[in-house]
Amino acid sequence: MYAQMVETGLKQVKSLDEMGAEERAFQQKIDAEIKIEAKNWMPDAYRKTLIRQISQHAHSEVVGMLPEGNWVTRAPTFKRKLQLMAKIQDEAGHGLYLYSAMETLGADRDEEIDKLHTGKAKYSSIFNYPTLNWADMGAVGWLVDGAAIVNQVVLQRTSYGPYSRAMIRICKEESFHQRQGYEILLHMMRHGNEAQKEMVQDAINRLWWPSLMMFGPSDADSPNSAQSMAWKIKRHTNDELRQRFIDQTVPQLELLGCTAPDPDLKWNEERGHYDFGEINWQEFYDVLKGYGPCNRERVEARRNAIEDGAWVREAAVAHANKKKQRSAA
Amino acid sequence: MSQWTLFEVFVRSKHGLNHKHVGSVHAADDQMAIENARDLYTRRNEGVSIWVVPSSAITATATDEKEPLFDPSDDKVYRHASFYELPDEVGHM
Numbered sequence: 001m002y003a004q005m006v007e008t009g010l011k012q013v014k015s016l017d018e019m020g021a022e023e024r025a026f027q028q029k030i031d032a033e034i035k036i037e038a039k040n041w042m043p044d045a046y047r048k049t050l051i052r053q054i055s056q057h058a059h060s061e062v063v064g065m066l067p068e069g070n071w072v073t074r075a076p077t078f079k080r081k082l083q084l085m086a087k088i089q090d091e092a093g094h095g096l097y098l099y100s101a102m103e104t105l106g107a108d109r110d111e112e113i114d115k116l117h118t119g120k121a122k123y124s125s126i127f128n129y130p131t132l133n134w135a136d137m138g139a140v141g142w143l144v145d146g147a148a149i150v151n152q153v154v155l156q157r158t159s160y161g162p163y164s165r166a167m168i169r170i171c172k173e174e175s176f177h178q179r180q181g182y183e184i185l186l187h188m189m190r191h192g193n194e195a196q197k198e199m200v201q202d203a204i205n206r207l208w209w210p211s212l213m214m215f216g217p218s219d220a221d222s223p224n225s226a227q228s229m230a231w232k233i234k235r236h237t238n239d240e241l242r243q244r245f246i247d248q249t250v251p252q253l254e255l256l257g258c259t260a261p262d263p264d265l266k267w268n269e270e271r272g273h274y275d276f277g278e279i280n281w282q283e284f285y286d287v288l289k290g291y292g293p294c295n296r297e298r299v300e301a302r303r304n305a306i307e308d309g310a311w312v313r314e315a316a317v318a319h320a321n322k323k324k325q326r327s328a329a
Numbered sequence: 330m331s332q333w334t335l336f337e338v339f340v341r342s343k344h345g346l347n348h349k350h351v352g353s354v355h356a357a358d359d360q361m362a363i364e365n366a367r368d369l370y371t372r373r374n375e376g377v378s379i380w381v382v383p384s385s386a387i388t389a390t391a392t393d394e395k396e397p398l399f400d401p402s403d404d405k406v407y408r409h410a411s412f413y414e415l416p417d418e419v420g421h422m
Contacts, residue, residue: 037392039389039391039392040392086372089368089372090372093368093369093372096354096369097352097369100352100353100354103335103353109355110332165352166352169352173372173373313333313357316333316357316358316361317332317333317357319357319358320357320358320361323358324358
């Protein structure tokens with residue numbers, strides 16, 4: 001999931017009887033699957049939670065460009081370089097769709113970006129891992145974008161209209177990302193030499209568990225889920241989505257001829273799902289708190305991008321003002 | 330970027346269709362708004378024409394006006410073709 005552990009600021013989900021008239025009408029609309037739009041009345045906590053969730057989602061798209069940017073100059077062929085740049089440009093676009101959706105809630109884009117730079121806002125834990133070899137580009141597209149799609153497909157039905165519409169647009173573009181990633185790996189496994197095949201397995205070994213962590217803590221440790229589900233800004237629990245991702249991914253893993261770094265991963269006939277081993281939650285919380293392998297580097301790269309680009313933004317405003325004055329004269 | 334103007338973006342997806350609202354962009358001026366909208370909303374052949382309008386130039390109906398504005402059309406079934414029952418001999422009309 002691109003948004004992990006989004007606080008609602010509420011301890012308990014209210015029943016309809018406990019709500020005032022406005023809030024009850026709001027909740028009944030949500031229960032009836034009617035979208036909430038920017039100008040509609042909404043509880044303050046709903047607005048704040050959405051701003052946190054959408055900004056975190058947007059930050060993830062933007063920071064998500066960095067691990068891939070590492071490989072633009074190192075892509076093995078011109079074709080792969082073009083594909084990678086197209087994918088990175090999409091991530092920038094997805095960030096912008098989401099920041100726009102967030103702004104409809106009255107949030108200021110610069111303020112929210114500043115929160116990212118000062119460590120007050122989070123982004124997905126997955127982007128704090130390094131991309132060490134070319135197969136990582138394949139594994140990121142296949143596993144990371146794959147996990148994001150599982151989450152985003154259900155968010156197309158989220159209760160907030162502008163967020164839902166951004167998700168629909170993003171999902172349309174996202175399947176290219178996953179397919180290009182899987183194709184990179186499949187090509188290496190079918191046409192590569194031994195060293196290249198080992199590279200693929202190495203990438204999967206390193207990115208498998210962090211991809212599963214993208215869905216957030218297990219349901220038992222997810223205190224905000226109940227309220228977010230009642231508001232339908234979350235439509236399935238973390239564990240449900242994680243299971244769905246594993247079930248759809250294992251056959252693809254087998255087709256590659258690779259394995260997952262999980263000795264407990266096996267089909268459970270009775271459940272009709274794959275069983276899997278325990279996630280290292282300590283690692284998840286550490287990365288989220290800022291102690292992952294690349295946290296500092298990622299935030300620094302974003303801060304530099306904004307600071308180093310300041311003169312371009314100022315020049316654009318100066319140019320616009322000059323043109324306006326000339327046409328007025 | 331928030332100090333730049335917010336523009337609403339409308340894209341005509343094919344010749345002969347209406348422009349449709351697709352989202353918004355920030356830009357320093359109109360020309361940049363068009364360029365940003367091109368990059369953001371038409372990366373895959375989604376459009377043949379783009380309009381950008383400063384968001385502040387749009388006047389919209391308020392949500393609390395929904396009932397007084399739109400309810401009056403609810404009970405005017407005679408405005409729909411299906412209200413008029415004609416014998417089968419008339420054929421398709």
